[in-house]
Amino acid sequence: MTALPNMTEEKARPKTKLDADWWRGAVIYQIYPRSFQDQNGDGIGDLAGITSRLEYVADLGVDAIWLSPVFTSPMKDFGYDVSNYRDIDPSFGTLEDFDHLVHKAHALGLKVIIDQVISHSSDKHAWFAESRQSRTNARADWYVWADPQPDGTPPNNWLSIFGGSSWTWDSRRMQYYMHNFLVSQPDLNFHNPEVQDAVLGEMRFWLERGVDGFRLDTVNFYFCSLALENNPVVKPEDFNASTAPAVNPYNFQEHLYDKSRPENLKFLERVRALMDQYPGTTTVGEIGDSQHQLEIMAQYTSGDDHLHMAYTFDYLGGDFSAEHFRDSIAATETRAPDGWICLAFSNHDVVRHVSRWAIHGQEAAFTRLTASLLLSMRGSVCLYQGEELGLTEAQLAFEDLVDPYGIEFWPEFKGRDGARTPMVWQAHAHLGGFSTAARSWLPVPADHMTRAVDQQELANDSILAFYRANLAFRKNNPALSKGTIALVDAPETVLAFTRQHDDQTLLCVFNMDATPATFAVPANMTLLDIDAPGVTAAPSNGQITLGPLDFYIGKLG
Structure with missing residues (x-):
């Protein structure tokens, strides 16, 4: 593990008057690091590249940035499979690069939120390497292990979101381990207090480095039932495909026992207690539960001893209709009156909302309408990089895909790569100014080039100008x-x-x-x-x- 740095007051916190509730109603700009700006010319975005573009982000008028994971990782799931929680993956840079980014962001008045992926780790993490060696070692109970059924099959019917069973056989221990996602992403066992202590320690490491909060990935996946009961069946006519695409058999179950367990509330109290030691920091949880989203959001964000805020998939899928929005707003206000929602129409996991909802030929008007709507609703707001340019979902060939989710369910579900293509900074530059490499890790769509930042900055009536004006309007109207x-x-x-x-x-x-x-x-x-x-x-x-x-x-x- 990398040692904690000697933090100075200048590095750790911005020298501004502390507003402990800055997050309530804040606008957070999500940066997908692989695709924002490549500084070293290898075709992959990096921390130095992000730092070089922070003035652009600050000029938008947002309050904070959220960085998708930059920790050391084998990149099977592009950073959401962490092998070392206390270091930066070399593809993104170094800890010094991270410190420089935080310092510059704070100097520009931007808070820094980082993605914290603690429901699971990579199978390359030292914790799992030790856990799988035997049933008696010091970390034997740090992951979710279970014996096979008498016929050798998995312990129950639980399914992975990425396809197939959520159980994989390990010949060393002669047991199955659980993974809600890829086989290479084993689930940590939060029933073990030592695991809770360990992940809270990893979070403290970054708080000491000066981050202002965490986006907690799959926050309702931390606990499963110890009894390992089978999940009940959901009839096709009752499917709600907001958590997984319609072609995914994951929708055939009501996920009562493999996630969203009541034990999670006590752990979130521990998370909040940690955050309260660092005034002015915040948490936003991602809740993936198609059957019980609002109830969970209410439980997780009510009062002052759990999460500060959470976002659900109400507006990351579903219908674009007045009825859907009316129903969702009414349900949130009725069932979670003491909670706080973080609103988003797009992110790195879903089809960009312009492509998901807009009628062909009306994209410009639609983009303005949705920008104004998103920035007028009650809650905090997450904007996804390129949203302010009106970017559409990239149409990629199968051979260009790198997302294991899309590869598994192609062609009915094309995965998440279409929302993750590089930012376009200059319309007439190689790869849109994203990189000097011969090619980038994902292609830069030709139709994105006309929406590049440099072109939109020339026009007072551009989508970019509209976002800037709306962000200023929101800030000036409490x-x-x-x-x-x-x-x-x-x-x-x-x-x-x-x-x-x-x-x-x-x-x-x-x-x-x-x-x-x-x-x-x-x-x-x-x-x-x-x-x-x-x-x-x-x-x-x-x-x-x-x-x-x-x-x-x-x-x-």
Whole structure:
């Protein structure tokens, strides 16, 4: 393990007035390090490249960055299989590069959140190498091991998200080990207090290095049932494919026993206790549970002794309709009134939302509508790199795929590579200015080049300019970042709600359809114009006329 550094006050924390609740309503910009900027010319993005582009991120007007994993890894799942939690993978740089990134981010007023993958490790981690040697060694019980059934088959019917059984036979121990993901990603045994102590120690290492928080990968996967009961069957007509694609047999089970266990709440109390030792730090948990997302989000974020916030897959899949958004907002407010959600429409695991939801030919209007909608809803916000450019999902050939998930379920499910292609900085530069290498780790789509940063910075009406204006608008109107939300009755294709904080109340109205609509302003509302970016609708005689994919934001006086 790499020794803890001698931290100075300058390196560890930004010298700004501490706002312990900065995360509540914050906008977090997700960076996928392999694809942001390659500084050393090997075709893979790195920490030095990210550091060189931090001014761009700060100029967007976001509050923080979230780095997908940069730890040492064999990269079977591109960093989500960690072999050393206390060092940087050489493909990304060094610990010194990481320290420099954190220092520069803080100097620019950006918080730094890092992905923490502790539900499982790589099978190359020293912990697993020792655990698999025998049933009696010091770490024998650090992973989830189980005996076979009498006929030699796996202990139960649990399935891996990446396909097949979640159990793999190990001939050294003559037992099966559990893996919710790849065979090379064995699950840690959180029922063992020593495992909890160990992963909390790994988190402390990075807090001491100055990070401002953690995005906790698969936060509801930490515990499984000790009794190893079979999961019950879900009928095809009851499938909810928000956690796994529809072609994945994982959807055939209700995952009662292999994840989302009640024991997790006590461990999250330990996580919060650690975070509270570092004022101003935060946690955001990824909850993957298609049947019980809201209940889990409420449990995990309610009060002040669990996670600060969590995001679900409500808006990372599902329908783009006023009805779906109304139902999701109402359910969140009713069932998780004391919780805090982190909103996202795109990330590194899902098809980019422009491709997922937009009607062909209406991408530009759709991108503006969704940007305004995302930045107007109640919660914190995660923007995914390239979202601010209006990037669409890349269409890749099978031979270009590197994602094991996509390779397994091709062609019905094409995997996650289409959302992970490199950022485009310069329209006329080799590989869009991402790298000087002959080729990048994933191709740079030709149709992304016209959306490059340098082209959009030349136009006042670009998607990039629109995001910057909306981020500034959100920051200047506390009702959008800190306020309550209340749904307002509206026509079927229109989503309307108010946001209220202190003496400011805003009315937000979105036509989520490709046909015009009208919205009758309730009689008890007096609208005042407000300089909201991109708003094209205007109230007249108590009515707002909305064009296709149009929206209105006004102040209630």
